[in-house]
Amino acid sequence: MDSVALSSPSPSPSSLKSRFLQKPSQNSKQLSSSVSFSSSSSSSSSSCSDFRSPTKAISMAAASNNGNSQRKIVTGPAGYVLEDVPHLSDYIPDLPTYPNPLQDNPAYSVVKQYFVHVDDTVPQKVVVHKDSPRGTHFRRAGPRQKVYFESDEVYACIVTCGGLCPGLNTVIREIVYSLYYMYGVKRVLGIDGGYRGFYAKNTIALTPKGVNDIHKRGGTVLGTSRGGHDTSKIVDSIQDRGINQVYIIGGDGTQKGASVIYEEVRRRGLKVVVAGIPKTIDNDIPVIDRSFGFDTAVEEAQRAINAAHVEAESSENCIGLVKLMGRYSGFIAMYATLASRDVDWHGGLFEYIETRLKENGHMVIVIAEGAGQDLLAESIRSATQQDASGNKLLQDVGLWLSQKIKDHFAKEKKMPINLKYIDPTYMIRAVPSNASDNVYCTLLAQSCVHGAMAGYTGYTSGLVNGRQTYIPFYRIIEKQHHVVITDRMWARLLSSTNQPSFMNPKDVIEDKKEEELLTQIVNEDKKEEELPTKIPDISTEDNLVKKEIAA
Ligand SMILES: Nc1ncnc2c1ncn2[C@@H]1O[C@H](COP(=O)(O)OP(=O)(O)O)[C@@H](O)[C@H]1O
Numbered sequence: 001m002d003s004v005a006l007s008s009p010s011p012s013p014s015s016l017k018s019r020f021l022q023k024p025s026q027n028s029k030q031l032s033s034s035v036s037f038s039s040s041s042s043s044s045s046s047s048c049s050d051f052r053s054p055t056k057a058i059s060m061a062a063a064s065n066n067g068n069s070q071r072k073i074v075t076g077p078a079g080y081v082l083e084d085v086p087h088l089s090d091y092i093p094d095l096p097t098y099p100n101p102l103q104d105n106p107a108y109s110v111v112k113q114y115f116v117h118v119d120d121t122v123p124q125k126v127v128v129h130k131d132s133p134r135g136t137h138f139r140r141a142g143p144r145q146k147v148y149f150e151s152d153e154v155y156a157c158i159v160t161c162g163g164l165c166p167g168l169n170t171v172i173r174e175i176v177y178s179l180y181y182m183y184g185v186k187r188v189l190g191i192d193g194g195y196r197g198f199y200a201k202n203t204i205a206l207t208p209k210g211v212n213d214i215h216k217r218g219g220t221v222l223g224t225s226r227g228g229h230d231t232s233k234i235v236d237s238i239q240d241r242g243i244n245q246v247y248i249i250g251g252d253g254t255q256k257g258a259s260v261i262y263e264e265v266r267r268r269g270l271k272v273v274v275a276g277i278p279k280t281i282d283n284d285i286p287v288i289d290r291s292f293g294f295d296t297a298v299e300e301a302q303r304a305i306n307a308a309h310v311e312a313e314s315s316e317n318c319i320g321l322v323k324l325m326g327r328y329s330g331f332i333a334m335y336a337t338l339a340s341r342d343v344d345w346h347g348g349l350f351e352y353i354e355t356r357l358k359e360n361g362h363m364v365i366v367i368a369e370g371a372g373q374d375l376l377a378e379s380i381r382s383a384t385q386q387d388a389s390g391n392k393l394l395q396d397v398g399l400w401l402s403q404k405i406k407d408h409f410a411k412e413k414k415m416p417i418n419l420k421y422i423d424p425t426y427m428i429r430a431v432p433s434n435a436s437d438n439v440y441c442t443l444l445a446q447s448c449v450h451g452a453m454a455g456y457t458g459y460t461s462g463l464v465n466g467r468q469t470y471i472p473f474y475r476i477i478e479k480q481h482h483v484v485i486t487d488r489m490w491a492r493l494l495s496s497t498n499q500p501s502f503m504n505p506k507d508v509i510e511d512k513k514e515e516e517l518l519t520q521i522v523n524e525d526k527k528e529e530e531l532p533t534k535i536p537d538i539s540t541e542d543n544l545v546k547k548e549i550a551a
């Protein structure tokens with residue numbers, strides 16, 4: 001290892017430079033992925049009142065909870081619903097368009113049907129019944145025939161916010177590369193240290209040469225932060241610098257911030273694209289199949305579980321306890337457990353631990369960091385404390401549980417046990433992304449750039465059922481994705497680790513009720529928004545290309 005850091009001071013102007021000068025770590029070899037994922041798009045279904053209507057219509061309704069933006073809902077036959085993303089031409093009339101420079105690029109011009117068809121959309125739900133409505137769709141990502149920016153007109157910027165996640169540097173690199181080599185854009189600015197960097201920090205010009213090697217390192221060369229989101233100062237800075245494409249990489253909090261920046265940009269009538277790339281090690285962002293870095297995090301977490309297993313097996317009556325990141329969502333714990341299979345418990349009964357120790361002499365327990373927070377009354381931190389972004393600070397459930405288990409067996413059972421507690425928290429998110437995440441980051445970044453050049457805005461670029469899409473911000477920020485302990489994936493985990501469910505029928509009913517309630521709220525919300533306000537055809541860009549095709 002070439003460096004050990006005990007604490008990370010807040011980035012100074014020189015720290016931005018030093019992050020760029022840093023050499024890739026010895027450990028930054030590309031790892032091949034050993035975990036495969038099934039798609040887990042969120043379950044919210046759409047409601048559509050007219051399954052038979054053959055004509056397309058957009059209904060634009062005020063978003064009820066998140067900002068003032070207009071939602072663009074396009075409906076079609078058989079219950080088809082497109083939750084479209086905004087476009088610059090929605091609020092700036094008569095914008096000129098230009099042929100996509102990719103059509104003259106020798107690498108792309110030979111690719112058959114390289115440009116995405118205007119009507120291509122991706123379904124949110126792929127499992128349907130014979131008579132089901134076609135359901136919600138998102139606009140397919142990719143290059144369009146017409147772009148809304150000339151290459152030398154573009155001044156782009158990139159910012160990373162929130163906690164670290166493997167792959168951040170790859171996404172930064174690939175945005176710079178896509179802009180330079182696909183679209184001939186030469187001016188790309190890196191914002192230092194998250195949102196507040198727009199108005200209180202240094203910036204750095206990003207070039208392909210400068211970012212060439214950064215994907216081999218963990219972290220983000222741009223630095224990151226929590227808090228400091230001052231919308232008007234951020235948009236002032238965007239406006240003053242003449243930036244017209246803003247690429248924002250971050251998690252659920254960041255996407256909320258991006259959404260209000262988009263609203264303000266639109267309110268001011270600026271020709272500025274605001275585009276998000278979802279970053280979350282917790283995998284808590286809804287709609288998308290998975291977030292980049294999650295695969296790497298699961299792989300790293302699996303190493304901790306393996307270590308716990310080795311420790312536990314080597315001593316008598318030994319318990320290996322691993323706490324894994326993931327706030328309230330619990331996905332890393334679930335997938336790492338499934339991947340390693342060395343875990344015997346996930347949820348908590350002393351009787352069960354005792355039985356397993358008597359049968360096997362050892363066991364491994366994995367606990368998600370957000371679990372049991374309500375039980376940790378006697379804690380060092382007050383339960384209401386928040387970080388700078390407003391996220392509730394979580395108490396250390398791993399330490400708490402370790403103590404509880406030790407106390408129980410020592411005091412009540414008089415049974416000597418060994419307990420090895422492993423908390424790999426920051427290790428799993430500080431590593432460089434593995435091979436599979438690197439590929440994913442590249443596709444996400446390229447899709448995001450294609451969308452911005454095509455004039456789309458107010459969107460997050462994301463994978464839905466294995467396809468790259470543009471998802472309106474409001475869908476990304478309306479709720480959090482979390483492990484559902486009454487779904488198939490949880491059942492698979494229970495059978496793979498041979499553990500009891502520890503759920504009583506009441507929990508199942510309440511969990512189901514919660515899911516039903518969520519679906520009901522989403523459906524009611526949508527019904528309200530689908531009240532048609534007449535706009536007869538889809539976006540200006542689509543019309544243009546349609547005319548072109550017809551000609
Ligand atoms: N509701 C919100 N409105 C505007 N900005 C927000 C909101 N929530 C979070 N942010 C900003 O987004 C950034 C990252 O948020 P945070 O929750 O720390 O991480 P993440 O995006 O990874 O979830 C912070 O700068 C924070 O101030």
Ligand SMILES: O=P(O)(O)OC[C@H]1O[C@](O)(COP(=O)(O)O)[C@@H](O)[C@@H]1O
Pocket residue numbers: 162163164251252253279280281282325326327369387391394429
């Ligand atoms: O100590 P920090 O940097 O605030 O980060 C801790 C949190 O960051 C995460 O790794 C990611 O959270 P975000 O999505 O908010 O960035 C959480 O799993 C964890 O609770």
Ligand SMILES: [Mg+2]
Pocket residue numbers: 162251252253280
């Ligand atoms: Mg978050």
